[in-house]
């Protein structure tokens with residue numbers, strides 16, 4: 012049976028002892044470059060057998076962490092498939108690989124403990140507490 016995305020994320024968090032997507036990428040030798048990307052928030056490309064992530068330098072700190080976590084999800088789950096992250100569209104995409112990358116990002120950036128330690132918080136309150144767009148909670152399972 013295919014491993015769930017939640018258990019894949021848990022595996023890397025435990026192995027590398029971090030939830031920071033940049034640190035996980037470093038450990039996995041996945042390259043990332045921050046620069047000018049116009050309308051794209053980020054993209055993931057498989058170039059000459061190298062996994063490369065590009066991030067838009069104009070993103071806020073939390074948006075950049077989310078886009079990085081999403082692209083890291085592609086690099087790990089969909090190694091050879093390219094992705095272009097478009098602001099306000101990728102959260103709503105019905106494509107399987109986009110939903111899987113969003114799930115990967117939500118599981119990485121929203122630890123179960125945040126939910127368990129704040130009983131009674133709504134999804135949007137939890138997202139705000141963590142600093143992310145509330146759409147992230149649509150992909151988080153506990």
Ligand SMILES: [Zn+2]
Pocket residue numbers: 081085094095096101108109112
């Ligand atoms: Zn994507």
